[in-house]
Amino acid sequence: MGGSPFVRGVRAAKKRKVIVITFGGGARDQETFAPEGQENIPHMLRELIPQASFFTQVTNHGILGHYVATASLATGVYETLNNFSAVPPEHPTVFEYFRKDLNRPASDAWVVAPSNGFNRIGESDYRSFGPGTGARVVLPKHLLNAATSGTTTDYEHLLRDNYETPLYTPQLVGGDFELQQLEMILKLSVDDFKAHALTVSSPDELSMYIAKRLMQEQSPSLLWITMHDIDIAHSGAYSLYVEAIRRTDRLCAELWKAVQGEPEYAGNTTLFVLPDFGRDADQDSGGNGFQHHRTGDPASRTTWMMAMGAGVREGVVYDSPMQSIDLVPTLGAVMGFSTSLSQGRPIKELV
Amino acid sequence: MAHLDALQQLPLSFEPSLLREVIDYDFKFPAERAAIDKELDTLSSLSVVQVKEWFQAFSQFSLSSKLEQFDWVNQPAQFVEQLSAYLWTTHQLDAFREAATAYGNRLQAAAPPEPVSERRLGIAVIGQGVAAYEAPLFRNLRPHGTYFGQIKPDNGLELLLSAVSARAEKHPVAYGHWYVDGGQPADHSPSLTCVSYQALEPVRGALLKNIQAEIKRPGMGPEELRSHLARLSPSELGMNKAGDPVLDRFQVKLLTEGSGTQIFSTTFAQWTGREVLRRAQPSTLLVRYAPRQRQRPMNELLTGNQSNPELDYTGSLIDADMGAYYQWINQQRLPGSERSAFVVWFEGHTEALAIGPSLPQGSASNSAMDLGQLVSLAAG
Numbered sequence: 055m056g057g058s059p060f061v062r063g064v065r066a067a068k069k070r071k072v073i074v075i076t077f078g079g080g081a082r083d084q085e086t087f088a089p090e091g092q093e094n095i096p097h098m099l100r101e102l103i104p105q106a107s108f109f110t111q112v113t114n115h116g117i118l119g120h121y122v123a124t125a126s127l128a129t130g131v132y133e134t135l136n137n138f139s140a141v142p143p144e145h146p147t148v149f150e151y152f153r154k155d156l157n158r159p160a161s162d163a164w165v166v167a168p169s170n171g172f173n174r175i176g177e178s179d180y181r182s183f184g185p186g187t188g189a190r191v192v193l194p195k196h197l198l199n200a201a202t203s204g205t206t207t208d209y210e211h212l213l214r215d216n217y218e219t220p221l222y223t224p225q226l227v228g229g230d231f232e233l234q235q236l237e238m239i240l241k242l243s244v245d246d247f248k249a250h251a252l253t254v255s256s257p258d259e260l261s262m263y264i265a266k267r268l269m270q271e272q273s274p275s276l277l278w279i280t281m282h283d284i285d286i287a288h289s290g291a292y293s294l295y296v297e298a299i300r301r302t303d304r305l306c307a308e309l310w311k312a313v314q315g316e317p318e319y320a321g322n323t324t325l326f327v328l329p330d331f332g333r334d335a336d337q338d339s340g341g342n343g344f345q346h347h348r349t350g351d352p353a354s355r356t357t358w359m360m361a362m363g364a365g366v367r368e369g370v371v372y373d374s375p376m377q378s379i380d381l382v383p384t385l386g387a388v389m390g391f392s393t394s395l396s397q398g399r400p401i402k403e404l405v
Numbered sequence: 406m407a408h409l410d411a412l413q414q415l416p417l418s419f420e421p422s423l424l425r426e427v428i429d430y431d432f433k434f435p436a437e438r439a440a441i442d443k444e445l446d447t448l449s450s451l452s453v454v455q456v457k458e459w460f461q462a463f464s465q466f467s468l469s470s471k472l473e474q475f476d477w478v479n480q481p482a483q484f485v486e487q488l489s490a491y492l493w494t495t496h497q498l499d500a501f502r503e504a505a506t507a508y509g510n511r512l513q514a515a516a517p518p519e520p521v522s523e524r525r526l527g528i529a530v531i532g533q534g535v536a537a538y539e540a541p542l543f544r545n546l547r548p549h550g551t552y553f554g555q556i557k558p559d560n561g562l563e564l565l566l567s568a569v570s571a572r573a574e575k576h577p578v579a580y581g582h583w584y585v586d587g588g589q590p591a592d593h594s595p596s597l598t599c600v601s602y603q604a605l606e607p608v609r610g611a612l613l614k615n616i617q618a619e620i621k622r623p624g625m626g627p628e629e630l631r632s633h634l635a636r637l638s639p640s641e642l643g644m645n646k647a648g649d650p651v652l653d654r655f656q657v658k659l660l661t662e663g664s665g666t667q668i669f670s671t672t673f674a675q676w677t678g679r680e681v682l683r684r685a686q687p688s689t690l691l692v693r694y695a696p697r698q699r700q701r702p703m704n705e706l707l708t709g710n711q712s713n714p715e716l717d718y719t720g721s722l723i724d725a726d727m728g729a730y731y732q733w734i735n736q737q738r739l740p741g742s743e744r745s746a747f748v749v750w751f752e753g754h755t756e757a758l759a760i761g762p763s764l765p766q767g768s769a770s771n772s773a774m775d776l777g778q779l780v781s782l783a784a785g
Binding site for chain 2: 198336
């Protein structure tokens with residue numbers, strides 16, 4: 055091998071990849087990592103945690119709505135945008151910082167998002183970053199709607215956009231662009247996509263399929279996946295909430311396995327997994343327990359984060375408090391780009 | 406009018422929420438009316454200095470000019486919705502929560518609730534239609550009561566309803582004894598206030614049609630839809646004007662303000678139990694869960710199969726098990742909780758759990774008894 059160590063270092067930094075999985079649908083400790091909940095997360099517990107640095111006290115001090123909270127995770131600032139509108143974040147996203155500082159093309163940063171309301175999360179409207187500098191966003195359910203439109207059966211009403219506002223779906227225009235995305239970028243015909251959709255039981259399974267496809271075809275260095283099945287908790291059916299936790303647990307392990315199996319990702323990828331926030335405590339009279347996240351109580355604001363892979367110590371638990379907005383400056387430190395307008399702090403245990 | 410002076414001294418961040426309750430006074434349950442009366446009497450008795458002290462925290466919240474100019478006198482509910490969103494956006498919600506909790510504690514200390522003469526009894530019946538279930542039930546409740554594994558299940562529901570009816574007949578109180586059923590209600594005494602998911606089917610249908618019409622309107626969004634639903638009256642959803650206006654309004658709110666109550670009968674039963682306890686504060690509440698419709702996986706939805714939804718018996722049992730726990734938690738918030746009794750029974754089976762002042766916690770019993778005897782043991 056020739057070349058100076060600095061050149062090799064630059065090459066290594068170039069190869070570094072990061073995948074972030076957020077749960078847009080918080081899960082409480084008692085249904086996950088607390089002793090009584092561990093039966094719901096066998097994969098995370100047995101396969102992922104032993105390889106990970108686990109942070110037990112991640113607090114979200116912002117607005118507890120999934121779009122605004124996920125946008126806050128992506129900007130490193132507690133955004134105050136309308137949770138129910140498909141508007142861009144007000145501050146630059148991690149995708150814009152990444153692409154601008156490291157001069158990366160559009161194909162190198164992707165978001166796989168669960169619902170129409172997330173379609174603007176890839177890019178802010180912050181002046182000095184401008185349009186076209188962020189991540190491309192794939193909405194698998196919107197893709198599916200586009201792929202199945204024109205058939206005799208209307209699937210739209212069946213594919214509930216989100217669980218926070220199940221009766222209302224922000225409307226997105228177009229469908230042709232999305233179908234072009236399928237064919238040109240993901241190398242997937244509409245028929246193959248539809249055929250695969252018939253084999254999966256949930257929107258998050260479809261999202262994972264798309265994410266793996268992106269990894270194979272585009273190999274983005276920064277990939278963000280927001281899962282949403284857990285948010286069925288808003289319907290009040292405890293069994294469905296727990297079932298979704300179990301499914302999400304399995305999907306996280308599957309994705310990590312896929313990372314190890316992809317040459318572009320194996321050995322040089324850091325995976326972050328974190329819910330956007332928790333859910334209300336059983337004992338808080340302002341809420342209805344697991345069903346919502348309306349009280350702002352400690353259970354709803356506090357969650358956890360798992361980091362694993364390249365550059366991460368294995369099998370370590372950290373109890374010191376951190377905030378969810380610390381993710382962006384940490385990603386910046388890990389991948390070598392500035393996140394000047396974010397308000398969090400790099401997690402020292404990871405940088 | 407008698408309390409107008411007191412109301413006018415209150416800060417804007419607080420007053421509309423109280424006004425909203427007062428406006429709805431005629432549609433409140435007796436327990437709620439008593440609570441409002443007590444609160445207004447207490448506030449009227451405060452000196453100017455005391456009002457300032459009690460509401461200092463609320464006075465310090467900064468509100469937008471839009472909120473300050475809002476017509477909260479005529480639209481207090483809408484003001485409260487907008488206030489909530491504003492408090493979240495300006496990171497003031499946690500402080501508001503603290504202020505509200507402190508106020509509630511202060512009010513309770515100044516005007517304690519009336520002692521409860523009759524021991525409160527809650528009953529949850531779960532798992533209708535489940536033939537067998539291997540996983541442990543009542544996990545959250547076991548530390549608080551005694552598990553019974555040899556209950557005689559025959560005529561269990563009839564015995565429970567009979568016990569509830571006997572209490573209603575012995576201590577008749579308006580809205581004091583309730584029976585909530587997540588499906589078709591069983592035969593029961595007219596002395597019980599009954600709410601059932603089945604009986605509200607026409608209302609649910611009317612609500613769905615109303616929602617579908619509203620969603621199509623220009624400018625409609627999730628928050629606007631929510632506000633619209635909160636304003637719907639029973640007559641707008643086809644309820645008979647000759648009915649009980651208090652109960653009808655309560656039932657409508659279960660569907661317009663509850664999340665998931667329109668879709669899943671288990672959610673309906675749990676939320677109804679919660680609201681009954683919070684609002685009516687009954688002496689007796691029996692909640693019977695019924696199987697809910699099965700959540701169809703995405704690939705099944707995509708096949709376009711429009712057959713009638715199946716029922717998910719096991720999922721419903723799991724929902725109801727948690728619902729029973731929440732029913733007990735909500736009951737324990739009410740006055741006299743140290744003497745309250747609670748029974749949960751796996752319908753048609755031998756398993757039950759009972760909580761009561763005379764029953765040991767975290768223990769188990771193999772005593773063979775029927776449900777009537779179990780209720781007597783728990784409630785005395």
